[in-house]
Amino acid sequence: MSGVSPTKEDHVDVLIVGAGPAGLMLSTWLSRCGIKTRIVDKRGTKIFNGQADGLQCRTLEIFDSFDFANRVWRESNHMIEICLWNPDENGIIRRSSRIPDTIPGISRFQQVVLHQGRIERFFLDAMKEHGGLTVERGVLPVSFSFDETKAGDFDDYPISVELRTLSDQESTPSQRQQHHKSANGQESTVEDGLFRSNLVADDTDDLIRSTQNTTNQKELVKAKFMVGCDGAHSWVRNQVGYKLEGDSTDYIWGVLDIIPITDFPDIRHRCAIHSASEGSVMVIPRENKLVRLYIQLQTTDYNKTGIKADRSWITPSIILQSAQRILHPYKLDYTYCDWWTAYQIGQRVGNNFSLQERVFLAGDAVHTHSPKAGQGMNVSMQDTYNLGWKLAHVIKGYSQGSILKTYESERRQIAQDLIAFDHRFSRLFSGRPAKNIMDEEGVSMEVFQKAFEKGNEFASGIAVNYSASQIVAKEGKISSKPQLATGIDIGKRMPSFKVLNHADARPWHLQELLKSNGRWRIIVFPGRLTEPCNMQRLQTLGKQLEAPDSFVHRYTPPEQSIDSVIEVLTVHQGPRADIELLEIPNAFHPYHSDIGWDYWKVYVDEESYHEGHGQAYANYGIDPSRGASVIIRPDQYVSWVGEVDEYEEMSRFFSGFMIRQAVGKGTVDGADASLATPRL
Amino acid sequence: MSGVSPTKEDHVDVLIVGAGPAGLMLSTWLSRCGIKTRIVDKRGTKIFNGQADGLQCRTLEIFDSFDFANRVWRESNHMIEICLWNPDENGIIRRSSRIPDTIPGISRFQQVVLHQGRIERFFLDAMKEHGGLTVERGVLPVSFSFDETKAGDFDDYPISVELRTLSDQESTPSQRQQHHKSANGQESTVEDGLFRSNLVADDTDDLIRSTQNTTNQKELVKAKFMVGCDGAHSWVRNQVGYKLEGDSTDYIWGVLDIIPITDFPDIRHRCAIHSASEGSVMVIPRENKLVRLYIQLQTTDYNKTGIKADRSWITPSIILQSAQRILHPYKLDYTYCDWWTAYQIGQRVGNNFSLQERVFLAGDAVHTHSPKAGQGMNVSMQDTYNLGWKLAHVIKGYSQGSILKTYESERRQIAQDLIAFDHRFSRLFSGRPAKNIMDEEGVSMEVFQKAFEKGNEFASGIAVNYSASQIVAKEGKISSKPQLATGIDIGKRMPSFKVLNHADARPWHLQELLKSNGRWRIIVFPGRLTEPCNMQRLQTLGKQLEAPDSFVHRYTPPEQSIDSVIEVLTVHQGPRADIELLEIPNAFHPYHSDIGWDYWKVYVDEESYHEGHGQAYANYGIDPSRGASVIIRPDQYVSWVGEVDEYEEMSRFFSGFMIRQAVGKGTVDGADASLATPRL
CATH class of the missing domain: 3.40.30.20 (Phenol hydroxylase, C-terminal dimerisation domain)
Incomplete structure (x- = not known):
């Protein structure tokens, strides 16, 4: 433990670091089960727009088990059909097929889209209704120690974490407000999401340094368990010394949330559009008349700076122009842009998901990948949905601690499957369409469609199948029939x-x-x-x-x-x-x-x-x-x-x-x- | 106008007196349409339990048009099946048939049960979300004048009403808190609903008298329109000098809202139970494990005092004992009673529904009847649902004032149909079952079942069919095909x-x-x-x-x-x-x-x-x-x-x-x- 002398001390069953969807799912679960929990987040406010927003069927089923799927179902945009657009023999994009977005019959819910801020609101409301747990915002963990001698006794508190409360200024993310002119000449103010994109560095270390010598409020928390739901730059993961393994591609994608003005006929369907030579666009119709566009930026034209891409050249206008070239001969413009960002695809999985079943990592802290398949938020929430009841049962003394081992055995496999899926899907989506059957460098559109259809089952979240363990009697000493x-x-x-x-x-x-x-x-x-x-x-x-x-x-x-x-x-x-x-x-x-x-x-x-x-x-x-x-x-x-x-x-x-x-x-x-x- | 000198003066488009379901439906409608409205109620608080609670299919459709049917659908108890119980040849009650409570296919909603307090909450929330109109509680209208010379101009304010704000004590209804012992010996505190039953006198006149010489806050409101949604003892109706016409029966019914402890197999179905000689019970399963029982009290045994019944002998124990005799050989008891009341059936319709299309009456102010068919709250809300948009269109200058005449032509017919339905249904339900085909004084159970089934269509609210008018082109100068x-x-x-x-x-x-x-x-x-x-x-x-x-x-x-x-x-x-x-x-x-x-x-x-x-x-x-x-x-x-x-x-x-x-x-x-x- 570090040498500071905190003024307060608290004992909790579970300390959750990070109040994004994974952290909120866990705190909701634990508060339903009556577990003494604290949840802290370095940010001063929750998310208001932008961010991940596709919700799998399975995620809606889980939300329903917490009694708020109905709120999501009403407010969200329902994605019903996927249209695939590919270049014809003249290089003009054409609708080549329509497929259902959710495989009929797979669930009583279908995939929907609603921005992360509303999801977080529903979790917060659910916690308020059941137990009254609230998120402590602008609170940063600055030191961690683990007493291994206490790890065997679930009534003991092997974890010590020092928390500091940030000032309002410190806890406000550096989101930029930009004035920009759209193609039709109107000016507007648009928030960008670059501060959470993987094109900029994380600010946790800076924050810790900057609070070192201040008089910010300090507190020592002793916890039975700690869960890091603190994102791709996870502070918790760094404390326990674990790593993400994998690599980045040189594809850069832009994201625009706009109300589109267009004659493209499928703008209210989910679309995968491959142009002949200008790259690809994914269309995700959203709530409130918005449409999200994932737009491939031609890195070969614009970016030669290597793996950590320079992003200074990226603006909404640049992204829009790329989209216009890809969608040609259809027209696309907007007067209202709600949010925009850019990111580089990186696929990584954590090498360990827990430290002696006392400290756990979940969500982006153990898996990162591209956002287009709408998986990230879902898999992250499902991580902690898997973990929550196990922690509760061990803490209440219903279950032996051994069930906690199934968190890593069950969820690391899912993360690996996700990364494999994303890797394959991103490559197919980012690739140039094959000109003909002899064009081996290009991507066959038949192969793409098959991958898309197969991916759909994976993407529903319903296909998850946990392997045999103490709590899954597939084989071994307990026999199922x-x-x-x-x-x-x-x-x-x-x-x-x-x-x-x-x-x-x-x-x-x-x-x-x-x-x-x-x-x-x-x-x-x-x-x-x-x-x-x-x-x-x-x-x-x-x-x-x-x-x-x-x-x-x-x-x-x-x-x-x-x-x-x-x-x-x-x-x-x-x-x-x-x-x-x-x-x-x-x-x-x-x-x-x-x-x-x-x-x-x-x-x-x-x-x-x-x-x-x-x-x-x-x-x-x-x-x-x-x-x-x-x-x-x-x-x-x-x-x-x-x-x-x-x-x-x-x-x-x-x-x-x-x-x-x-x-x-x-x-x-x-x-x-x-x-x-x-x-x- | 009376001789007082109010200190404040206000001008509104519509003044609504009474914030029960009819008043709240109207204020919700008007606030959606952006009409300047005030709504006052002499009571200091809204309803918290008890009260009317059956919701027709049509009412749910209307709630959905205001975006809160989903809240009702989730919280309510859904009534699916009706079981009819009648005496067999030995006088023992038997289930004689099962019929669907809502005719399949008639609506996308089915009849449900939820207590009035929640319905009022949903209206209040809907008003808050759209326009922010709130109910002024503990506010009593004490004088009224109408300037006929202004009635022709919809930009003018022919109505003047003096309002007084009551003290907290004055505006708290005299609901009794009773300690009583149930049959199994446990004591509990139960609220009764007698203060709103028709077995006790109304207190409006007393309230007006008691505030005459106090220093309560006064205000003069000038209104284009006024709507009396102020119940069976309507102050507004008395001001315009209209009457309810009809009569009372000598049937007295008790109502118990309990969590039943019973071996009666259909306690979670809606049931109509006719005993051989002990009277009838209607079972209405409710939310939160509650069941409402409407229990016929044997007036010939207990009450000889004439039309305005003496109620001093009525207690929850008396009502329970009646139910136990009717349900014999099944057992019935409870430890938790949520609410109880008693009432005497009276069926009356107002002779006029409006004064020069400037003052309107709605809900119980123009029709009263028995509560068992679950109609009252529905028909009342549908009165003002009919009126709301017409007022809004005239006030906004979209429509000529003539459309306001269709309120009475459309709704008075419905009220008369309702009273006829209730009259027939109550007689059949209160009557002794026929012992055999020769027993002409008794009620034939075949006739009862047919009436019940036919009543079901009426009771859904879907059968309402407005006659030809300016706004219903059934016949006349505009021809439909x-x-x-x-x-x-x-x-x-x-x-x-x-x-x-x-x-x-x-x-x-x-x-x-x-x-x-x-x-x-x-x-x-x-x-x-x-x-x-x-x-x-x-x-x-x-x-x-x-x-x-x-x-x-x-x-x-x-x-x-x-x-x-x-x-x-x-x-x-x-x-x-x-x-x-x-x-x-x-x-x-x-x-x-x-x-x-x-x-x-x-x-x-x-x-x-x-x-x-x-x-x-x-x-x-x-x-x-x-x-x-x-x-x-x-x-x-x-x-x-x-x-x-x-x-x-x-x-x-x-x-x-x-x-x-x-x-x-x-x-x-x-x-x-x-x-x-x-x-x-």
Whole structure:
């Protein structure tokens, strides 16, 4: 630790450095779980415009689990169709094909665009509503120390960080306000985003130096865990001595957010436009009549200065002129520009994602790449969505610390896949179109379209498939029976289809029942309950779950509601009219003495009056005469599939990493079964 | 006017008395239209629990036009199914049938339940976002005068009202906080709603008397219009000397909002339960685990005091015990009661709805009835939804004052229909079930079910069909051709099906394009535009609409956007891929020099990638080879149907009540056509 004497000292479970989307996702998760958290950011304000803005289907599903996808869905621009434009035999650009932007059926959401400032607002509002955690802005971590001797005890605080509060002036980023004239002669003031582009140096070190001898407020924070969500120039990553590995290309891209005045017919579609020899443009239609254009700047003409590009020549006019040449013979102009920037493509992945599972890195701190595929913000948020519940469960003493190792094993693979995807996609997009089949240096437009279509699945975020581990029972000592639910992939997120609440017949997407509140879930699909053998198996399972030493009781603190750690949901195959809720065993709709039966646990796969038939059994590939049970992680990823009544295997799964509660709280499972306290 | 000397004086376009749902709907409408409005309420706070809470499909459509239906949809309980319970041959209640609560296909929304306090909150938020109008609470109107000599001039202020500001104590309603013990022995504090029940006297006169000699703040407001939304005991109605006509029954009903502890299987469905001899219960499942029970109290046993019932004997325990007897052999209890009240059914309609189209009455001030059918709040809000745009158009000088007469002609009929419905429904619901076919005094359960099903259409609010008038061209000098759109009823609200935006392929429900912003709309359905004759007709219409003296230009103030008074939308029949937007005449997607083409005016009836095919032409009954045009009022009701290019008839329709703008602003149409100023 450095030699200063901070005036205050605080103890927290988790210190988050950086309040961009990755940091805010984590702080939202932790505040939902009731974890003592602080989140600091060196910037004095949040983002107001510009910045990353494509949102994957999977990201919207996650937002919905925190109850604000609806706000995004309403305010965003929905991208429905991609149009590919390529040069024809005369070198004139033509629309060569239309493809859906989101593969139909892949998710209940489609890819949308909304600027990062609004996303951050929704996170901040969500934190305010649940727990009241706020971001400490203009606060800079200036020193770090790690006491390895304390790393083995999760009740101890091995991390010490000194924080300093910056003055308003120090914490205001040097965004430039430019007066510029557009092609039609009108003047306007436009914000640029160059201060966060990778064409300029980071200012963290300068900030630390400049605050060294000031009287700024200082504080020492002791933390159980620290997470660096502090971007490509991550201070946390530098403290733990990790590196990003990879390289930069010499492509430079300009970005314009404008209200376009154009006769180009597909300006409100997402477009990939390859001109014959002037480079490429990606069109991303946005909210509020805006369109974002990613425009290839001809580096060979303009830039000879090597890897760290000189950017002094880049202006909105230069970028617009490039776009005009690429879009010719169509016209393009604007009077309103909302934001602009420029960047150079660099693809890098961190060599390590954590220091002894006490300090973690997430988001741009461990992966950087080009923005055009709309992936960065999504993958960054999904990093901390993966990490959040694991930290919460270890801190609460529900889980052994070993589950934290799965953060790196699961997310580093995703980062590598992302970089490979981006590398291939960027090369195809930046390349000159092939003139003909003999033109081997050029990019074949057929190859490009195939890559685009394949990339679409990756880009949805739905394809993520976590490998086998303690918490993903794909192989090893806990055996799944994937053949019982052929529509459910172990390691992927639980697909969603509509089911009806048994008690009130209201249709819900199954995923709407899987809110991010930290609960593990067992979804029991007992099949058709009018078949006596199915009802019999459900009764058997119900008795085992209700037993005082069942795993549900064992892992739930005695003072908490029985569904607070492992929630049991049931989806039967009806018919609803033939079965009363109270004929279904109590374990599946628990009774509370003050509010009666729980009417929100049992669902049925049946046609609704107004929203069609979800065909859940058919879509999940579950045989209604046999059924299945599915264990789902708190982040909606599937851990295990087995028989309806395979109680022992479920119990073995949870005993692999969970910690017995009750009198023996903190005791590793198996120590003394008789200590468990029976409850409801 | 009374003899006091108010210290302040203000001039407003509209003074609204009463800030319940009807008053708030009106103030929301007027603030969207930029009308100078004040809204006062004698109560010091808004409603927090209890109160009317069923929301019709049509009400949700209207909320959506103000952009907050989504908030209601998320927070509310959705009522999906109605279960009817009747005594069997042994007198034991049995489920006799299940029917959908909302007729499938009737609307894109279904009936939901959410308490009035939240609805009022959404209105207040909507007003805050658009214009910033706020409710003045604890403000009482104490005197009124009307200068008939000024009633002919809409620029003058014939209404004078003295307002007094009440003290906090005066404006707090005398809601009782009761400690009571439920059947299981727990004590709790429950708010009652008796102060707003019709079993107690109104307190307005007392309030006026009590403030007569105090030093409360006084103000004189001069208004062009005043609207009394001040409930069944309306002060405004008393000032203009109008009466409610109708009568009361001797049925007394109790209302309990509880979290039920019960083995009754349908407690989360809406239920109508007739016991053999203990009376009836209506079950309304609500949000937050609550259930509302409307419980018939056996007046013959308890109450002999005549029409204005003695209520001193009514307690939550008495009401619960009645419910328990009716629900026998099922058990019912609670530990949490949120609210309770009691009321006596009375059905009355106002004999007049307006004083010289300057003072209007709306909501409970002109119709009272029983709450069980969930109609009251809806019909009240729809009263002022009907009135709001008419007031705005007259005040802005767009329309002649004659359109204000349609408020009474349209809404009094609805009120009479409502009372007739309620009368019949209440009698059937309160009556003893027939023991057998010979039991003529009893109510036949078949008759009840049929009435219930028929009532369902009425209760959706969708069946409202306004009769012929200046603004509904059903008959008379402007002729519609209803055969061109057999799925659209002139006088009813425009039905909604999904169409795709031509420019970006995003699906929208047509109704989502009809926001409540005060615009008339012409929806042009030109058919398949690949048929040259259809394109030809569209071009002809486009030229006429663009002409400097077209009715669109004539009725739009020259400084305003061309779509601000009459907006033209187009829904063609595709195929989208065969027609570029710029091939469609400019009139249908206007060009603006600063932001280019308008991409949000042209739609297509085509299959979407993710949300199916709206089949708009088929559902509207429009022949794609011929097309049709439809004129829609600012409140989404259909005024006229004709040929695609029937420009002259459209023009004649609007000239019947609209006022020429531009140089001759305020001049009745036809005075001097040459004064119109061409724009765009």
